[in-house]
Amino acid sequence: MKNENLNNALSNLDISFIENHLKEKEKYARKRKFKAMLVRFGATAACVAFIATSIILPIRLANIPPDLPPGSSSSQVTTNPNQDQQTTLPNPGQTPGIPSQPKLVLKAGNLAYIVSGGPTYGTPTNAYTTVYAPNGKYLGIQPIPDDKVCGIYEVKHIPGGLDENRLKGFIDGMLPQLIDVLDPNASVPQYEVKKKEPSAVSSTVYLFADFETAGCIFGFSQNGERFLLQLRSSGYHQKTSFNGRTLEVDRRNTDEEILESLEPVKNSLFEIFGVEFSGVNVERYYDGWTDGGPQSVYVTYYPENSDGLKDGKYIEIQFNEFLNEDNGNYLSDVKIIYEYREETNLQKLYDVELISLTEAEELLYKGYVFGGHSCPKCMSMQDKISFEDYDYVGMEYLYGYTDDKKIYRVAAPFYVFYKEIGIFENGNKTYAKTYVAAFEVEGMDVYFNNQISKHVD
């Protein structure tokens, strides 16, 4: 309480102090930059002096013309740090060995964008992200594949415009059966298709229809080839009935038990949506204060591509905010998501050779890691930890744009390392989680050297 009062008093500090503080901050930053410039200038001058005295001078003295290799001019050296972030498309036919099909060359800066989730917080990523779990088994670690080669995919948004009739076809094709399993006494409602206009927050445009029936809120939408259904209970912690039984899972159960209990629901949904998916996954989300298990459990059914990725369509059943009831039931909010695309949205660009775990560890120990979205300041504030004796390693594909132009959205493989760093009162452990590129990437040295200066600014 004492802290709280003091904090409130601090919050009421006159804004003029904050304005002056920000001005002072800029002044200090300018001073630091000037100092850094002096240091760099001094270092450059020292190098020039060294070269002049140790190479040029003896050559001139000996009167021997210098024998420099062709193309060794200084103009080839990249000094622009931003250049590292650019996604390049090599000109086909220019260099022997490069395939005629232009391909996306991912550099270290692009990987940072993929991991950090976009341009909002810039390219730097912190050293790690903290995640919680009772133990390593629940971290959702994906095994490192035996294959030595993995694909780099472009995640394509297939444009097709807005089509009211197609959306109505999507809705009408499933709505009667869906309502029937939720509440056989409920009637199929009349609905209206509306258009979501661009706003300040999102410029995305799509058609949608939302309504409430059978104790649930339905939301359907369409944009190009993407059709989406989102369905959830009408009220907070209101039971959702499915084929006459409450749709729920016991979060204390194992993945296998959860999947088995959902088998009838899965079969019904497959029948209603007219799909058959072979891939399935159970994800659990933990925190440091919720007692009794995970905060959320997500069960996803999806068709796999050759690298095990979700390919354009999936069904996800989400169980959120579990509530321990007196009778021992673990009631949660339920949400069902069904995303459908006529065509696959993952297009393989090319294969990459996976680096070995030993090579990945070398990068890890050098600090060449992408820790998750963050900002320069967050990184400088983060407690330093060593991954030398990490606890777990796996491999994951991450999805994201390659730069702020948002032209290419790709899926690329990363080694993921976990290190246990603490235990919470609810018994969950805290793990530091970080990523290392699973394939050889250009510009690592430039990128990470450049990051250091960004992090302290």
Next chain:
Amino acid sequence: MRQLPLRKEKNMDSTHSTSVLSDNEIIELYWSRDESAIKETDSKYGKYLFAVSFNIVHDNLDCEECLNDTYLGAWNSIPPARPNVLKAYLTVIIRRISVNKYNSKSKKKAVPTEMTVSLDELDGVLAEESDVYKILDSEKLSRVLNSFVGSLSDRRRFIFISRYYFAESIEAISKEIGKSKSTVNKELASIRAEFLSALEREGYTV
């Protein structure tokens, strides 16, 4: 292998603003109730505000929430407000929101942050709740605090605000002002002692 579970799809907008508007232009957007004001604010100050919030709540998701609430706060308060320095105005909003989030989280015994550490330092300055806090409510304490901060020299004020308002680490402050960590620590100890005297001067037994 599959998609990273903890990272949900980001906004898939194909447009991205590249030019940065001036503060006055952004404020005009708020005044004309143009929703792009939020987008422009985010593009100019999003990163900075996120950092301010992160120092306090230390959780990316909470920061995102605080950031969104800050934009909403700015949208609801401009107009009638016409901030002199937009960055400072947004800082004040996000700090209040983040502190509220921090308070609610700390009640749940969540992660200790730099804010906890910096406030714990000040804890030693003040006596038990029965002494000061029963007499001084937040408003009175604010007055004392404002007058105290106003009395500090520029550098000491900078250090005090960095540490206790922005919850920056000693290391970050020392890097920022180009002094050693021990210098910053000494300065902070002396500021805390001065704050104690300031409270005593106001007639409170501490």
